[in-house]
Amino acid sequence: MxxxxxxxxxxxxxxxxxxxxxxxxxxxxxxxxxxxxxxxxxxxxxxxxxxxxxxxxxxxxxxxxxxxxxxAHLTAPSKLIPQEWEGDIAKWMDKANQIGIHSRRVVYFHLFKYMDSSVYETLSDGVGTLEKVVGWSLLPLIKFAIKKGLRVDERGHNISKEKLDKLLDEVDGQLEGKQYIVGNGFSAADLAVASLLAPIIFPPFYGAHLPDFRESPPQVKALVEQYRARPSGKHCMAMFSQLRKSKL
Ligand SMILES: N[C@@H](CCC(=O)N[C@@H](CS)C(=O)NCC(=O)O)C(=O)O
Known part of the structure; x- marks a missing residue:
């Protein structure tokens, strides 16, 4: 296993x-x-x-x-990286990683600022009982390490928001008149971009606990709604509701 x-x-x-x-x-x-x-x-x-x-x-x-x-465990036509699109998919997977770095910082910034009480529940999802106790007692240190390590502060947030928006402009452009990022079918490019944008979109069928978006404060709701309205946000919602759902 x-x-x-x-x-x-x-x-x-x-x-x-x-x-x-x-x-x-x-x-x-x-x-x-x-x-x-x-x-x-x-x-x-x-x-x-x-x-x-x-x-x-x-x-x-x-x-x-x-x-x-x-x-490598899949065969055509289900492959996530069909050979003919390998280069394009690799490019978008790299871009998705950049999206992930910046969406993470923007989301942590909002989580710590407006939803601090839900941080423990989110971070302790799936953790064993003993580690949950250890994690609770170390929570201030863990939060400090995240803030310092990822530079989750006003300046870091502003830089990441700008970079994220530029990256999503590219995704939005790529999706013009198209359902999928590369070629005519779902690929690792869609999977990577949708996953790495997800924390700012709160899509249904995400494979882990996320705080309840409907219960979130207005600042967080506004952020999520702003990103959900973009073609890349709609694409993320569609990939999760149509394709992630059946794989959970
Ligand atoms: N390039 C890595 C990045 C993964 C990454 O940044 N993981 C974070 C969680 S979002 C992590 O494990 N952080 C804890 C640590 O740095 O030890 C990958 O794609 O696997």
């Missing part, structure tokens, strides 16, 4: 989970708090999550590698 080490709410982890689910690769998910994840990834030669331990002992330390590994 494969073991997927995650921070469950992480959008990079959702990308890996979705690809494995789409390919029918069986795995057990082992979720951890941010920061505490390193006690489980570093001994396996990794740092961040997702990290996949394969039954033969091989370790995949990057979400794009996990998507490619999952895709």
């Amino acid at each position: 494969h073991r997927l080490i995650t921070i469950r709410a992480s959008h990079f982890c959702e990308k890996a989970r979705w690809a494995l689910d789409a390919a029918g690769v069986k795995y057990v998910e082992e979720s951890h708090f941010p920061l505490l994840n390193r006690a489980f990834t570093v001994p396996k030669g990794g740092v961040t999550t997702p990290l996949l331990v394969c039954p033969d002992g091989k370790v995949l330390k990057d979400s794009n590698d996990i998507v490619r590994y999952a895709d």
Whole structure:
């Protein structure tokens, strides 16, 4: 059996989970708090999550590698990375990672500022009982490490929002008159962009607990609605409701 080490709410982890689910690769998910994840990834030669331990002992330390590994289990016409579109898909997967870096900072900024009380619930999703207790007592340190490590502050937020908007202009342009980002069918490009934009869209059928968008304060609602209104936001909602749903 494969073991997927995650921070469950992480959008990079959702990308890996979705690809494995789409390919029918069986795995057990082992979720951890941010920061505490390193006690489980570093001994396996990794740092961040997702990290996949394969039954033969091989370790995949990057979400794009996990998507490619999952895709190797698929055959045409279900492939996430059809050979003819490989180059374009790789380009969009890289762009999706950039989207993920900036959407994460914007979302953390809003979460800490307006929804601080829901941070523990979100970060502790899927974590074992003992680690939940440890995570609760270390929560101030974990939040501090996230804020410092990812530069989640007013300035960082403003920079990331601008970069995110530019990246999404490109996605919006690419989607003009099209349902999918590359070619005529769902691919790893759609999966990656939708997953990495998801924390700002709150799509249904996300594979982890996200705070209830309907209960969120007006500042967060306004942010989500602004991004949901864009073609890239609509694409994210559509990919999750039409395609992620059946793979959960
Ligand atoms: N390039 C990596 C990035 C993954 C990443 O940034 N993961 C974050 C969660 S969103 C993480 O594990 N952070 C905890 C840490 O840095 O130890 C990938 O695609 O797998």
